[in-house]
Amino acid sequence: MLQNVFLWLLICLKVIADDRLIEVARSSDYQWNGIALTKSKRMFAGFPRALGDVTISVAEISPNNILTPFPGGEWNTFNPTTSSANPENRFVNVNAVFTDSHDNLWVVDAGMIRNQTIRNSAKLVKINLQTNTVERVYYVSSINPPEGFALNDVRIGSHHAFLTESGLGSVVIINLDNGQVRRVLQTHPSTKFVDPTVVRMEGRAVLDEKGQPKRMPNNNL
Numbered sequence: 001m002l003q004n005v006f007l008w009l010l011i012c013l014k015v016i017a018d019d020r021l022i023e024v025a026r027s028s029d030y031q032w033n034g035i036a037l038t039k040s041k042r043m044f045a046g047f048p049r050a051l052g053d054v055t056i057s058v059a060e061i062s063p064n065n066i067l068t069p070f071p072g073g074e075w076n077t078f079n080p081t082t083s084s085a086n087p088e089n090r091f092v093n094v095n096a097v098f099t100d101s102h103d104n105l106w107v108v109d110a111g112m113i114r115n116q117t118i119r120n121s122a123k124l125v126k127i128n129l130q131t132n133t134v135e136r137v138y139y140v141s142s143i144n145p146p147e148g149f150a151l152n153d154v155r156i157g158s159h160h161a162f163l164t165e166s167g168l169g170s171v172v173i174i175n176l177d178n179g180q181v182r183r184v185l186q187t188h189p190s191t192k193f194v195d196p197t198v199v200r201m202e203g204r205a206v207l208d209e210k211g212q213p214k215r216m217p218n219n220n221l
Contacts, residue, residue, distance in 0.1 A: 053080075088139070
């Protein structure tokens with residue numbers, strides 16, 4: 001605990017001593033929700049499609065601030081306004097990007113738009129950054145996700161991936177060796193919204209479609 005406090009103080013001192021903010025990329029065309037950096041200093045961004053927008057989903061940010069859809073092929077071509085085929089191999093609604101210690105890029109696809117689930121599209125995608133190709137896709141359809149289920153964030157262990165599910169509140173565990181998927185803690189208080197918590201953004205309460213305070217179960221890891 002004390003070590004964590006000292007670490008926090010050091011971070012604060014660094015911010016105070018050097019408070020300059022350096023812009024490394026900009027885009028007014030898309031909503032951002034995550035950045036991932038590799039040991040080799042490559043930078044990737046994730047873009048959600050929560051409102052059904054036509055957007056790129058994952059992009060690499062070049063040193064000269066250019067956003068390039070990543071990886072190639074059809075992964076960034078899903079269009080919610082048309083009857084896009086094969087959502088299993090397209091990004092539908094990316095909630096997180098994460099790089100592991102081996103410089104693999106992991107992409108969490110919630111597979112839903114405007115609370116509407118797109119069948120068989122919720123997934124975790126592993127991208128090999130040595131070859132810049134998708135190495136494996138882990139689908140969660142085997143656990144028959146209930147309505148409202150929404151993958152959110154991820155951390156990668158030696159043999160398992162751990163994902164928060166923020167739609168209903170639970171944790172999803174994926175065996176990276178055999179692809180087995182489990183959903184746990186779906187009834188545990190630690191994954192649920194706690195009243196009377198009010199989520200605020202820029203000082204204002206975040207409301208749902210009915211004008212009620214937004215109820216948000218476990219979110220980031």
